[in-house]
Amino acid sequence: MTPGSHPTGPGPGTSPAADPVSDRSGAPERSAGRRRAPLSTPAARRVFLTLSLTRWLPVGFVVGIFTLVARSRGLSVEQITMYAVAQGVMVMLLELPTSGFADVLGRRPVLLIAGVVNVLAGLAFLGAHTSWQFAAAAGLLGIYRALDSGPLEAWFVDTVQRNEPDADIHPALAAQGMVVGLGLGGGALASGALIAWHPVHSAPALLLPVQVFVGMSLVHLLATAVLLREPPRSTGSAAARLRGSLNEAPGVVRDGIRLVATNRVLAGLVAVELFWVTGMVAYETLLPLRLSEVLGSDSRAGAWMGPAAAAAWGLFALGSWLGGRLADRIGLVPAAMIGRVLNGLGALTLGLAYGAGALVAAYLATYLLHGAAGPAYQTLMHREASSTNRATILSMSSLAMQSGGAIAGPLLGLLAARTSIATAMIVAGAVSILGVACFLPAHRARTAQSTHPTAA
Numbered sequence: 001m002t003p004g005s006h007p008t009g010p011g012p013g014t015s016p017a018a019d020p021v022s023d024r025s026g027a028p029e030r031s032a033g034r035r036r037a038p039l040s041t042p043a044a045r046r047v048f049l050t051l052s053l054t055r056w057l058p059v060g061f062v063v064g065i066f067t068l069v070a071r072s073r074g075l076s077v078e079q080i081t082m083y084a085v086a087q088g089v090m091v092m093l094l095e096l097p098t099s100g101f102a103d104v105l106g107r108r109p110v111l112l113i114a115g116v117v118n119v120l121a122g123l124a125f126l127g128a129h130t131s132w133q134f135a136a137a138a139g140l141l142g143i144y145r146a147l148d149s150g151p152l153e154a155w156f157v158d159t160v161q162r163n164e165p166d167a168d169i170h171p172a173l174a175a176q177g178m179v180v181g182l183g184l185g186g187g188a189l190a191s192g193a194l195i196a197w198h199p200v201h202s203a204p205a206l207l208l209p210v211q212v213f214v215g216m217s218l219v220h221l222l223a224t225a226v227l228l229r230e231p232p233r234s235t236g237s238a239a240a241r242l243r244g245s246l247n248e249a250p251g252v253v254r255d256g257i258r259l260v261a262t263n264r265v266l267a268g269l270v271a272v273e274l275f276w277v278t279g280m281v282a283y284e285t286l287l288p289l290r291l292s293e294v295l296g297s298d299s300r301a302g303a304w305m306g307p308a309a310a311a312a313w314g315l316f317a318l319g320s321w322l323g324g325r326l327a328d329r330i331g332l333v334p335a336a337m338i339g340r341v342l343n344g345l346g347a348l349t350l351g352l353a354y355g356a357g358a359l360v361a362a363y364l365a366t367y368l369l370h371g372a373a374g375p376a377y378q379t380l381m382h383r384e385a386s387s388t389n390r391a392t393i394l395s396m397s398s399l400a401m402q403s404g405g406a407i408a409g410p411l412l413g414l415l416a417a418r419t420s421i422a423t424a425m426i427v428a429g430a431v432s433i434l435g436v437a438c439f440l441p442a443h444r445a446r447t448a449q450s451t452h453p454t455a456a
Contacts, residue, residue, distance in 0.1 A: 039229055041163045045172055047227045048156040052176050053183045054223045055152070058216035060187020060313065061194075061209040064288035064305040066125055069206050070134050072298045077289055077421070079131045081413025084285065086135040088406025090142030091149075091399060096257075098147045099395030100250065103388060107151035107158075108230045114147035115221030122214035126207065145402065150394030153378075155230060158387045170324060170332070170379040177320025177374050185313030187216075192306010195299065206302050256392035259384075266384040266393070268441040272340065272377065273401035275435025278408040279347035282428035283366050285409060287350060287359075290421045294356045308360045312367035319371025327376040333439060333446045336380060339373025340436045346370070348429025351422040380442055 039047065070080050102110040121144055124137035153173075160167045191209040198205040260267050291308075292301035327335040346366030353359040385393040408428070416424035 038162065038231055039159055041160050041167065044156055044159040044163075045175075047229075048152065048172065049176060049179045050227060051152055051220070051224060052179050054216070054220040055148075055183075056180045057183040057187045058213045058220065060184040060189075060309065061191040061213045061216070062125075063184065063188045063191070063309040063313075064284075065191065065206060065209050065302060067285060067288045068292065068298050068302050068305070069125070069204075069210065070128075071289065071292065072204065072206055073129050075131055075134065076417070078410075078413050078417050080134075080289070081281075081285065081409045081416075083131050083135040083138050084409050085406045086139040087142035087145065088402045088409075090139045091146045091402035092406070094143060094146035095149065095395045095399035095402065096392065097250075099150055099256075099392040102151040102154065102391040102395075106230050106232065107155035107391065108224070108228050110147055110151050111155075111224050111228065112221070114144050114151075115217065115224055117144040117147060118217045119214060119221065122210060122217055126210050126214070142402070145398070146395070149398035150391040152228075154390040154394060155228065157382055157390060161387070169382060170327060170375050173378045174320050174324030174375040177323070177371055178317040181313045181315070181317025181320060181371055183313075185310040185317070187310075188306050188308075188313060189310030190306070192303055192308075192310065195306060196303045205299055256389050256396055259389065259393070260396055263384060264441040265445050266381075268438040269377070269381055269384065270397050270400045272435050272438040273397050274404035275432050275438065276340070276343075276373075277401045277404040278412075278428050279344050279432025280370075281405060281409050281412050282347040282350055282425040282432075283363060283370075286412065286416065286421050286425055286428070287363055289416075290350070290425070291356065291359060293421060294359060304356070304360070308363060312364050315364055315368040316371035319368040320374055322368075323372035324375045326372065327379070331446065332376045332380050333442050336373060336376035337436050337439045337443070339369060339376065340439065341433055343369040343373050344429050344431075344433030344435070346429070347432050348426055351425030351427075351429065 067080055070083070075083070098110060117140060121137055121140035124133070124140050128134045128137050153176075156172070157169055160169060160172070191212070194208045194212070195205045198208075200208060260270055288301055288305055291304055292298050295301050295304065323335060323339055326338070343366065346362065346369045349362045350359065350366065353362040381394065381397060382390070408431075412424040412428055415427060
């Protein structure tokens, strides 16, 4: 990283960094050209975790629900896995350009646009009845994912390193994993309760969580607008900065691609996502369908998915904490490799589980391991990035994941249709395990640095 390439703290005459929640001195200056003081490291951490919670809590309400809604409206397994391709296509087209905007124009404007698109995607899912309508909704969700992947995390890391260039960020990333897991788990638990309760009998029970998702996504959009502070990444009017970002973003994207092409460690880390997402198809897309198959009812599966997903994301939070502790004890690369293998084994076990209870138990174990693999992997990614390309590098990782999902999802759907959902899960888990080989460049670099520490 090159922390010295950006400001290291507030300039002369600026007020001390303040907590946006409790300190009123951080209100915007009224005179032209003035801006709010940058956040302190503790305040930035609070905002990072708060926005992580408001970002993922609504998602908890629809974990597995979009799939079940599509199934209840007549779509087959093949159609469900095919319409999701629209999300991957939009991410592939927009991931790098939007990350370039975030690196040049700023993280905050991109996150605000993302919030608006997310609300529109939720509304589109509410109104979808055909495979093409679901594909349009998935496409909007893909635009949102392209805009949202990376800027918040990049903002946090940049803010911390502006204040403390040598700060260790992986404890905060592990804490974020815990917050995300608890938010998703709480949302999923409430979602399952809503479906089981079914208070609005005039509408299908599966739609109520989607309506809540739309409302809470609006809350996240407002929270982002109020809490997130960011010094302008360039001078001049908003229109001039937008024109500048349009001119500079392609160069940032080219530099990011060149960095991945020339940095074997980073290339390996990005490639991990291609394998990881294959396993994720098993426990995110196929699991609700398998549960519906075992229970014999989409509504019963939806009611089961609520508490099951709540417990799973609670274990994801625990796994994130354990993953952070494991990285402290044995190092980032070994922790990431162990997490990768165990998570893939969990996905494979989903296909071997017999009965609803065993299926849910395997699902819970897989999410514990899913959380454990995250903090070390994220920190390794940040070590290969700098303030000027951090959002782009993170988005390249997300691009690999979405692209891999766009390919793996339909193929696994075809396999499930030709054989069984359980067989597709086993294959997905086995492919996911192979991703551990992508950590070998990082492992060799770590070994070389340990042998010749002065060469780093």
